[in-house]
């Protein structure tokens with residue numbers, strides 16, 4: 001090749017490349033602006049104009065201030081520039097000001113470009129409008145924090161309300177009573193007068209409870225006909241009884257519904273902070289036990305938690321003992337539940353669920369033995385076995401000539417926090433020759449919220465292995481959603497509690513709609529679990545869920561059955 005042609009070709013490629021770069025720049029859906037050392041605009045793209053309203057000719061060569069001074073923390077722009085001046089990239093959320101003075105929240109990044117002298121010559125600012133995502137988040141937060149029917153805070157707010165009341169009591173002295181209130185024979189009302197009357201009654205009960213609250217008290221609807229009232233109380237038991245008695249008396253007056261007058265009572269279980277427990281969860285649990293005692297004692301009464309109410313330790317211990325033996329003898333098994341495509345019912349994946357059969361008690365549900373395993377530390381060897389069994393199973397299916405589908409396993413919090421967890425996953429995949437794309441790990445919101453930094457690192461390392469990550473039971477945990485994006489999770493599993501009730505009332509449907517919106521926005525795949533009826537399935541399909549899981553399609557079954565039924569049906573003819 002002559003030197004002339006080589007030169008021409010190089011030049012041609014350079015031009016081609018420049019042309020391409022310019023096209024990418026121009027068509028990028030994120031706003032891009034390049035500024036020089038004096039913060040004057042050098043170039044902008046089309047999305048910049050669309051997002052901010054600044055026309056090109058207007059800003060070129062002029063200094064530009066995109067950062068809204070009223071909505072961002074003070075000194076914020078200066079800090080950003082300092083980071084970039086040090087040669088590092090800056091990333092974060094920023095309120096960007098449009099030409100008309102309005103502002104929008106944006107994902108924002110700034111990268112410095114050094115000049116020939118090595119000094120910062122230009123900065124490239126890239127941003128996208130995230131107001132839709134913010135709205136979705138705020139909506140979900142509101143919906144999950146409030147009870148649609150009564151307008152009271154919902155159970156999701158309990159932690160927050162508890163923390164606030166506890167801090168107040170710490171400051172002012174005394175005790176904090178957590179009262180768990182369950183209406184007596186509410187089911188009768190529902191059954192005889194119908195659900196609309198039942199709903200009306202719950203609203204009336206909520207009003208009456210609110211009317212007897214003192215400053216600093218908080219009432220929540222826990223679900224169904226259960227309410228929780230947090231109440232700062234004096235130390236003496238008899239004063240506590242008389243304060244809490246106001247809740248019982250609030251329901252003394254008869255209720256009027258559908259033209260009938262009738263009376264209603266409630267049973268209240270009480271657990272007291274700090275004597276009966278330090279956390280909202282512990283207190284709720286104990287107040288619940290006390291509530292059952294109140295029911296036994298003849299209803300329309302209250303009972304305080306007492307140690308004797310705890311399940312006899314012997315029963316617990318013997319179950320734990322049996323579980324330990326089952327682990328040693330390797331008697332736990334995985335069953336597989338299908339996940340299907342919402343569009344056409346095709347098999348798209350499976351979830352591995354643990355099964356244990358106790359020698360005398362028979363099958364014990366994971367809902368019962370997993371918490372026990374978590375408390376006793378047995379969850380670690382169990383989790384190792386789950387990972388091992390699932391990988392071995394996938395390898396078996398591949399070896400048997402099945403067209404494999406990704407298999408999801410549920411992680412436990414302890415397992416996830418182990419420093420060698422990522423290595424153990426990589427090792428298990430390798431040991432069985434399983435491609436990482438066939439493994440899905442399900443985490444819960446509370447697992448990743450404990451230590452967000454650590455979790456973000458861990459999840460990024462797992463993703464780097466090539467597997468996918470799903471958030472399980474979404475909607476039941478924390479209401480802080482900003483982390484979802486940071487964690488680059490692939491799938492969002494909408495909790496069964498919303499799914500099952502989706503056609504029962506506007507509330508759950510609204511939550512699911514908002515979750516789907518949020519997931520879409522973050523580019524996540526949406527899975528609904530607990531689908532039991534065709535009606536629910538078609539509603540979810542309409543809302544835009546991608547995958548469905550539930551008894552409508554199939555329960556979790558032993559691996560052979562899963563292969564013979566679901567995998568065999570997938571074989572190409």
Ligand code: C2E
Nearest residue numbers: 353354365366367386410411412530531532549550551552
């Ligand atoms: P999960 O991960 O949310 O699993 C879904 C649960 O919903 C399973 O209960 C499944 O059998 C049940 N389910 C599925 N479809 C339907 C339906 O249409 N209707 C109803 N009513 N239920 C449905 P399961 O197997 O009892 O497991 C309960 C929980 O135990 C799991 O919830 C998970 O948190 C935990 N778990 C199960 N296996 C493991 C495991 O291997 N490791 C760990 N760490 N946890 C596990």
Ligand code: MG
Nearest residue numbers: 351410442472
């Ligand atoms: Mg799960």
Ligand code: MG
Nearest residue numbers: 472473493529
């Ligand atoms: Mg779940």
